Amino acid sequence: METTVTQLQMIPLVYYIIFCTALFTIGVVGVLVKRNALAIFMSVELMLNSANLLLAAFSAYRNDPSGQVFVFFIMVVAAAEIAIGLALLVVVYRSSRTIDINILNRLKW
Amino acid sequence: MFQVYLFLFLSCVALFSAMMVLLSKKPIHSVLYLTLTFFALAGHYILLNAQFLAVVHVIVYAGAIMVLFLFTVMLLNLNKEGQFPKTKLVKIIAAIAGGLLFVVLIGSLKSFDLATVSNPAVSQIGLVKNLGKTLFSQYLLPFELSSILFLSAMVGAVMLGKKDKE
Numbered sequence: 292m293e294t295t296v297t298q299l300q301m302i303p304l305v306y307y308i309i310f311c312t313a314l315f316t317i318g319v320v321g322v323l324v325k326r327n328a329l330a331i332f333m334s335v336e337l338m339l340n341s342a343n344l345l346l347a348a349f350s351a352y353r354n355d356p357s358g359q360v361f362v363f364f365i366m367v368v369a370a371a372e373i374a375i376g377l378a379l380l381v382v383v384y385r386s387s388r389t390i391d392i393n394i395l396n397r398l399k400w
Numbered sequence: 401m402f403q404v405y406l407f408l409f410l411s412c413v414a415l416f417s418a419m420m421v422l423l424s425k426k427p428i429h430s431v432l433y434l435t436l437t438f439f440a441l442a443g444h445y446i447l448l449n450a451q452f453l454a455v456v457h458v459i460v461y462a463g464a465i466m467v468l469f470l471f472t473v474m475l476l477n478l479n480k481e482g483q484f485p486k487t488k489l490v491k492i493i494a495a496i497a498g499g500l501l502f503v504v505l506i507g508s509l510k511s512f513d514l515a516t517v518s519n520p521a522v523s524q525i526g527l528v529k530n531l532g533k534t535l536f537s538q539y540l541l542p543f544e545l546s547s548i549l550f551l552s553a554m555v556g557a558v559m560l561g562k563k564d565k566e
Contacts, residue, residue: 371553
């Protein structure tokens with residue numbers, strides 16, 4: 292068993308860190324740049340997914356199932372969040388006919 | 401070696417489609433590229449031997465959340481170009497800020513202790529059987545509470561989406 296473990300090619304954990312960080316950064320840039328509230332939601336989804344993948348990778352490399360259970364719970368919460376968020380977006384669009392966040396700035400003052 | 405090539409291929413697909421989510425002009429194209437990103441990430445989960453997560457990811461994200469996004473795009477009539485003009489300065493500033501964030505995160509995460517205990521290709525923890533045992537023994541209460549969360553989310557979404565009487 293030990294020999295088969297060492298013989299199998301392993302992807303270094305650093306690769307996962309670099310990939311997930313890149314994906315997270317793309318999400319952050321999307322949140323910063325986009326003015327469409329729906330596109331901001333999509334960027335938040337990208338960030339959530341990159342965090343999920345890194346959690347699952349660490350869990351798999353550390354042989355600890357708790358990490359993957361946490362990923363499952365994050366997916367549950369993300370699904371609920373998206374359902375509520377998109378419903379809110381539709382309500383905002385109905386009341387002000389736009390989802391441009393530069394116009395929806397009435398909380399600023 | 402095959403696994404590393406597969407990893408690189410999936411990563412390239414995911415990063416490219418994530419970039420296209422930001423770069424596409426039409427929101428509906430963004431949503432479709434986001435679906436492609438989610439499928440690439442499901443491939444990553446399979447590569448980690450986390451089969452349960454891969455299946456849940458495809459069902460929840462590529463199934464449920466994508467349908468919600470597509471319906472919202474069509475409901476809000478967003479599929480027109482040029483609704484959200486932005487200046488070049490904002491793009492440059494965001495790119496610089498994103499690059500700096502990338503460097504800082506890599507620098508801080510690389511100093512971690514990255515000792516690996518097991519090889520994901522042979523570890524069995526991601527299978528439905530083993531994950532289910534953990535989920536229903538150690539994390540039973542959070543699992544049951546998440547059903548209440550879903551119920552409240554459903555009630556909230558229906559209440560918000562309902563048309564006003566007046």
